[in-house]
């Protein structure tokens with residue numbers, strides 16, 4: 355309980371300092387975490403990449419569902435958050451940096467192509483160029499048939515940045531599926547699960 359309150363305080367503080375980078379006022383719920391990790395097929399994955407782990411809500415669930423011999427590389431832009439995550443999750447490789455550099459980061463860790471990417475990034479608040487740069491890198495590191503899973507808040511799906519992101523997903527991936535609404539998340543959210551063409 356105290357830990358959860360601490361996490362919330364850290365998160366709100368970060369949001370107030372960098373609203374566009376954080377993009378959410380509260381960490382993701384376990385309900386959203388379970389669904390996104392399930393849809394990304396983490397149980398069948400050997401190399402898993404996470405973008406923008408934040409407080410680690412998805413990281414915890416990925417580690418719980420991934421096979422024993424799988425590897426998780428998480429890339430977090432906020433160095434302070436990356437440090438906290440490193441202390442908390444010893445089984446994951448946590449790097450401070452931008453998802454824009456995922457190709458180079460994976461190479462530095464001798465990781466080959468990813469079976470899946472799970473994103474916690476606030477796409478709707480990103481500039482078009484940043485959306486494109488990160489999506490291009492994501493596509494480049496995914497294996498053919500690999501999964502890219504991300505979420506959006508339903509109240510924000512009509513925002514120009516969110517619409518653009520959705521259009522880009524349809525443009526670059528062979529298949530894009532939208533999940534049911536996760537009403538128990540605050541705020542309610544839905545998941546995009548995309549598959550790279552074989």
Ligand SMILES: C[S@@+](CC[C@H](N)C(=O)[O-])C[C@H]1O[C@@H](n2cnc3c(N)ncnc32)[C@H](O)[C@@H]1O
Pocket residue numbers: 375376377378380381382383405406407408409410411412429430431432435451452453454474475476
């Ligand atoms: C919505 S928050 C994380 C949500 C996460 N599921 C949670 O519950 O804490 C988005 C995170 O993405 C990170 N971020 C923003 N831009 C990034 C980038 N270009 N590369 C990597 N991380 C980024 C932010 O620092 C923030 O921690």
